[in-house]
Amino acid sequence: MTHSYLNPKCEIRTNSRGGCSVYTVVPIRKGELVSMWGGTIVHETQLDRSMQRFTERVIQVDEELYLLTAEKKEPNDCFNHSCEPNLGFTGQIGLLAIRDIEAGEQLTFDYAMSDGGSYDEFDCQCGMPTCRHKVTGNDWKRPELWVKYEGYFSPYLARRIEKLRK
Numbered sequence: 001m002t003h004s005y006l007n008p009k010c011e012i013r014t015n016s017r018g019g020c021s022v023y024t025v026v027p028i029r030k031g032e033l034v035s036m037w038g039g040t041i042v043h044e045t046q047l048d049r050s051m052q053r054f055t056e057r058v059i060q061v062d063e064e065l066y067l068l069t070a071e072k073k074e075p076n077d078c079f080n081h082s083c084e085p086n087l088g089f090t091g092q093i094g095l096l097a098i099r100d101i102e103a104g105e106q107l108t109f110d111y112a113m114s115d116g117g118s119y120d121e122f123d124c125q126c127g128m129p130t131c132r133h134k135v136t137g138n139d140w141k142r143p144e145l146w147v148k149y150e151g152y153f154s155p156y157l158a159r160r161i162e163k164l165r166k
């Protein structure tokens with residue numbers, strides 16, 4: 001029994017460096033639920049950045065609140081970032097297809113959809129023409145992403161964006 005739900009149309013692939021990714025086995029239609037994370041909700045002050053697999057296990061779900069996934073690695077820890085993703089948020093812990101997805105595609109979301117702080121910043125090599133190259137906790141402030149991901153931001157970021165727009 002895992003703590004999270006993963007659509008059975010998906011599979012996990014691992015690479016030689018110990019990394020993992022989520023791929024489709026069969027096509028997934030736009031709007032279909034792909035993943036729902038389970039775990040423990042922790043306050044910012046309880047986060048231990050020195051823990052193993054910190055950035056794989058932690059996702060911000062509201063102001064000062066984070067979801068921490070299970071200590072034992074689960075398939076839902078394997079979603080990678082892309083600057084041209086095929087998944088978006090539905091609620092705080094759900095991911096759905098934002099377009100029709102073919103069999104054999106990697107499933108990704110843009111970490112700008114959920115990251116409102118600096119806990120997971122990195123150089124991106126997603127290879128897309130729209131790649132931002134540096135993914136930061138401030139990317140959600142980019143107005144071009146507000147348009148691109150309308151309706152797909154985590155709810156707490158959607159609230160922040162609504163305020164900035166006024």
Ligand SMILES: [Zn+2]
Nearest residue numbers: 083124126131
């Ligand atoms: Zn990129």
